[in-house]
Amino acid sequence: MSSQQGHITVVGMDTSEASQNALRHTLSKAREGDTVHVLYCFTPLMDFVGPEFVKSPSPEQHEQWRLKEQSNFENAIKQVDLTSPAKVETSMLAGDPRSKLLEYAKRTNANEVVVGSHGKGFFSRNVLGSVSSYLSHHSDIPLTIVPWKRSADHPAQQQQQQAAEAKK
Template identity: 25%
Template sequence: MEEHEAAAASGTPGVDGDGAERGAAATALKVVAAVDASEESLRALSWALDNIVRCHPDATLVVVHAQHAVDHFVYPVAAHGLAYAPSSAVDSMRKAQEENSRRIVARALDMCKERRVGATAAIVEGDAKEAICQAVEQMGAGLLVLGSRGLGKIKRAFLGSVSDYLSHHACCPVLVVKPTKAQAK
């Protein structure tokens, strides 16, 4: 019993304060990596694979991609006096979006396979900021990893920043992998 007490006192994962072992699922780190078509997001995934997942062999990795809802692309048409988009156009947009999302996720999962890391994927729909924030909460993530384009303050103010939003609103710690000075140029 002394080993368990020493482990509990030292903060060893898998042992609670009473010296009783907890299940592996309770101590495994769930890392969520948000990816899009940008090289920055894939660089962040690569960094997470090399520096987090490799150091935590019991960690689980989920690759998340947020795609805009199709109506995001239809409403601008309504602003120009067209009240609707033909259903064939909406279906075509939806199929193109789904194919694009599958390619993005497949590329990310290929990176994981190259490093012999098992990962699952999820495609969520909606504005990236809110969709990723909700997904992270629903998944019970222990860490969210995402890339940053390295925008300056002015561009970030006009374009918005998913990483800024998530660092303030996500329910778990957020790791933003910034580009190096050479990559930001």
């Protein structure tokens, strides 16, 4: 029996079908002895700053927010069959997914980071930012970006089709 460690992959997860697709892709390639870490990052509640005051969320509000995000993560992950020969671990962290994914990947000695492509256009990618774009420029760990193919079942295509039908 070999003492060699299997492949360690960190999959960035959010509530999108694109990230679910990335997780499915990763699990389909995983083998016995591999470890797949599914990491969900969320933005924590922030202080509200006004001209003459600062309002901080209470510990109860922080906990309610964390529970809401945990529910979002659980609902997203239920959409994916986690049956795999690999060991699958799930984690949730508060913070910017770009930096948290890289930190987590380094901490777990990951061989690869996998994220889904949201298929956003020029404006969203360049003005709003993109986790996959950031990672492609800053990660020293191999990165796989699983493309989300535009098809009739893609949410954006469904919305466009519904809008077109509503105009008829």
